[in-house]
């Protein structure tokens with residue numbers, strides 16, 4: 001059983017490290033941590049949190065963050081955005097980067113990889129035979145080390161892969177044992193997975209052309225979200241496109257991003 005004081009301690013820690021606001025999520029916190037606490041033999045949440053706070057880069061702190069993130073994602077999610085990207089954004093980006101042939105795409109909360117792999121499929125599909133002349137490597141980041149491991153493995157169930165257009169399944173996956181599909185190497189090498197916490201300073205030196213940051217800011221409070229959007233804005237190329245989740249929005253009075261259509265903005 002978690003006490004109110006222990007719960008508050010976890011809420012404050014997680015908010016300060018990851019921006020995730022769990023203040024109304026006591027049942028979720030307990031549901032996700034109880035088993036772990038028992039398995040590891042901690043006598044109380046305080047004992048566990050003492051370790052987490054003493055070693056913020058240690059395994060306990062990592063386990064805590066992995067347990068408390070919500071990683072739900074699926075292939076072809078909010079697919080109108082992918083179609084817009086391929087039909088409207090890519091042709092323009094191709095003209096704009098004719099001299100550098102360097103596309104800078106960041107998938108900022110990539111979870112188990114379905115979203116960045118889809119972005120890579122769209123790049124390969126769009127550029128076709130010209131693909132080898134362009135650098136379109138997608139940077140995919142997440143705070144959760146477990147989901148990054150799954151993403152790097154690139155093995156998905158038949159059901160989840162089948163949400164993609166059939167020609168993509170045939171071209172970019174190979175069936176492996178037990179009704180599973182593996183991302184082919186040619187696609188895998190188009191995506192670079194890294195652990196990155198959105199609360200840290202953004203590491204980009206060259207301007208970003210496209211940023212996908214979908215279904216993660218819903219876990220942050222308004223000031224955290226605004227601050228993050230401001231730093232993303234600073235790192236984007238003029239005219240760069242920002243994609244957020246379809247249930248999310250950006251208040252126009254608090255942002256420099258220009259509204260394009262629901263959940264799509266531009267610098």
Ligand SMILES: C[S@@+](CC[C@H](N)C(=O)[O-])C[C@H]1O[C@@H](n2cnc3c(N)ncnc32)[C@H](O)[C@@H]1O
Nearest residue numbers: 018069071073109111143144197198214215216
């Ligand atoms: C619901 S998933 C969204 C996945 C995908 N973008 C989509 O829309 O389907 C949210 C992801 O955000 C990640 N996340 C939460 N807080 C984060 C932070 N501070 N830094 C980086 N990633 C974070 C979680 O680990 C989780 O994988």
